Amino acid sequence: MLRLQLIGIVKSPDAEPRDGRQYAAALYDPEADLLHVVGVGDRLGASVIESVAEDTVTLRTGSRSTRLSLRDSGAAKGGRR
DSSP, X not given: OOOOEEXXXXXXXXXXXXXXXSEEEEEEETTTTEEEEEOXXXXXXXXXXXXXXXXXEEEEETTEEEEEESSOHHHHHHOOO
């Protein structure tokens, strides 16, 4: 299981809101000491990035959905799913 921390979200100046890739998220994996920059539809291990919004990222692993938030200090600090 990945332990991810949401570091930040950036808005693409070129993307259209309806294309689902308006935002990209920077996710830190402390176990691997890697920073991943991902968008909707990207895979990260067994998880797929389901949505990236202004302050949240939703990942789906099988039937389980996990939401990481910049505004929710528990998810941002712990990165637990």
